Amino acid sequence: MAMMASATTGNPYEHYDNTQIEQDLIDPDDANINDFDDPVQSNSDRAPLTGNIQSSSSRNPLPQGYLNSSIPGEDRRAPSNTIDESVWETLSRDLRAVWEKMRQVLWPKYLLGGILQRGGGIGAAERGEGESLAGGIRGIAGRWPDADVVLQGEMSEGLRDWDLWGPLIFCLLLSLLLSMPSSSDQKTAVFSGVFAMVWIGEAVVTMQIKLLGGNISFFQSICIIGYTLFPLVIAAMLSALYLPTIARIPVYLVLIAWSLAAGVSILGGSGVVKNRVGIAVYPLFVFYVGLGCLCFIT
Amino acid sequence: MEEQARQPRQGDLSWRLSSHPITLLFFLGFRISSLFMYLFGIWLLSKNFVLCFIIVMLLLAADFYYLKNIAGRRLVGLRWWNEVDTNTGNSHWVFESQDRSGEGGQNATDKRFFWLALYAQPALWVGLAIFAIVKFEFIWLSLVVIALVLTITNTVAFSRCDKFSQASNLASTAMYSGGLARSIAGGMFSRLFR
Numbered sequence: 001m002a003m004m005a006s007a008t009t010g011n012p013y014e015h016y017d018n019t020q021i022e023q024d025l026i027d028p029d030d031a032n033i034n035d036f037d038d039p040v041q042s043n044s045d046r047a048p049l050t051g052n053i054q055s056s057s058s059r060n061p062l063p064q065g066y067l068n069s070s071i072p073g074e075d076r077r078a079p080s081n082t083i084d085e086s087v088w089e090t091l092s093r094d095l096r097a098v099w100e101k102m103r104q105v106l107w108p109k110y111l112l113g114g115i116l117q118r119g120g121g122i123g124a125a126e127r128g129e130g131e132s133l134a135g136g137i138r139g140i141a142g143r144w145p146d147a148d149v150v151l152q153g154e155m156s157e158g159l160r161d162w163d164l165w166g167p168l169i170f171c172l173l174l175s176l177l178l179s180m181p182s183s184s185d186q187k188t189a190v191f192s193g194v195f196a197m198v199w200i201g202e203a204v205v206t207m208q209i210k211l212l213g214g215n216i217s218f219f220q221s222i223c224i225i226g227y228t229l230f231p232l233v234i235a236a237m238l239s240a241l242y243l244p245t246i247a248r249i250p251v252y253l254v255l256i257a258w259s260l261a262a263g264v265s266i267l268g269g270s271g272v273v274k275n276r277v278g279i280a281v282y283p284l285f286v287f288y289v290g291l292g293c294l295c296f297i298t
Numbered sequence: 299m300e301e302q303a304r305q306p307r308q309g310d311l312s313w314r315l316s317s318h319p320i321t322l323l324f325f326l327g328f329r330i331s332s333l334f335m336y337l338f339g340i341w342l343l344s345k346n347f348v349l350c351f352i353i354v355m356l357l358l359a360a361d362f363y364y365l366k367n368i369a370g371r372r373l374v375g376l377r378w379w380n381e382v383d384t385n386t387g388n389s390h391w392v393f394e395s396q397d398r399s400g401e402g403g404q405n406a407t408d409k410r411f412f413w414l415a416l417y418a419q420p421a422l423w424v425g426l427a428i429f430a431i432v433k434f435e436f437i438w439l440s441l442v443v444i445a446l447v448l449t450i451t452n453t454v455a456f457s458r459c460d461k462f463s464q465a466s467n468l469a470s471t472a473m474y475s476g477g478l479a480r481s482i483a484g485g486m487f488s489r490l491f492r
Contacts, residue, residue: 087321090367162382168359172352179348188347192437217382217389 098165105227108262162219167226170233171198174291177236181298194294201287202226212280225284228262231255232288235295248296256292260285315407318372322411325369328361329415333422336441347437354441362448365416370456371396373408376463378455391455395463416456420449 175198179191206221214221235255238248263284316322335342335357339350371377375396382389423446430439 087368087372094363094367161379165359165363168355172355176348176352188437191348191351192440196440219380219389220382 094163097161098163101163101166101223101227102230104266105230105262108258108265162217162223164219164223164226167198167202167222167229170226170229171195173233174198174229174236177233177240178294178298180240181242190298197294198229198291201290205283205287208283209280214280224266225263225287228259228266229291231258231262232291232295235292236298239295239298252292252296256288259288259292263288315405316411317405318408321369321372322408325364325373326411326415328357328364329419332357332361332445333419333426336426336438336445351441355444358445358448362452365452366455369412370459373405373412374456374460376456376459378459391458393455393459393462395459395466416453420446420453423449 172195175191175194178194179187182190202222202225205225206216206218209216209221210218232255235252238251243251264281332354335350335354339353340347343349343353366378371394377394379392379394380389381392423442427439427442427446430436430442
């Protein structure tokens, strides 16, 4: 780019500077290479925040050499200034984060067989439709620089920060509701059994995704799977209310499909090697179906 | 009566010296109530294991959340969280600390309560874990293990956070005063005898 700038007098593309349409696509000649977005590196919404951190830490070089601890970490002098906020602000922010995650589950982006929203690039990408969609997505969100990034699957905003409220609450609810109809001497066994099964199942599914090359953190995956248990909690509640067996079959199938759709649409694009999405999703399927059967037989 | 007569020194574990009494009350309340429910809940709830388990779990979760997000920053001006890099899936810890160079730091009473409760709680749960193993109560042991994981996570994170904040405080005071060597030496010295 710098060489182009030096030879700008003989530049046959000089008139490109005057056109209005192309201005975003052609880099200005006097720009530095460092001014442009780096398509390889993280271009997420966090980018300005990261820049802030780095500049602040370079102003205060930390003598971290004597802190010999096994936990790597980073010190931050309150970049987003959450340390002096009121209690209510903290609570409302976290409640909103929980609600955002619930919303992702209640309206799955990618229902089985089709794309509901334009944002369903993750689901489309994994089915090999990424090429046709990539152009459209690039038009919609100019910040996404490359088809590769879209193919990798971008975790949506609310799901980046995991919490364990959803898994905890839904796991407790599921265990409680399933143990309610059973006889009093079996209650404890059913409760602890379901409780352990949910957590172990979540761990196994997560390990599977990790081993297949998914770029998702352990707790993030646990968080998402925990939130997608919500439809199964409804199933368990129906069982606790003694829904007749005939009515259970279609209702529970729909609920399991709902869970699976939510799980796949969120987890599916987590960077699993392209042709192995099916293998990665299969244990998730088994997990949901198993819990669904458990709801069915109680 | 005697306490009234005695002049409370700064840093004593006295109620009236706290600058955030309500925060402190809730903090200690959550910490103690989870232990209390674990120990006595089974009698209070007429041997209903399921209900007792759920209540203890919820109390533990509330304690974890409250300590991490509210008590930590109100009482000692520290905060930590775990951030995930979406491109690689790696998570790393982020520590935040209040700038203490300005207004003389936090209340010493609050600090003492905080660190005492922070370190005492895992120790108590370890004791209960040994107790549960000896009595072969493996169902209760699972609850103790969950409690241990939650409390130890917070303890490790906050002590780490404290180290980081001391380091950055050191750095900033050194920057401003210029006496780098003296400041670092003083910081090390004060840490040894804290």
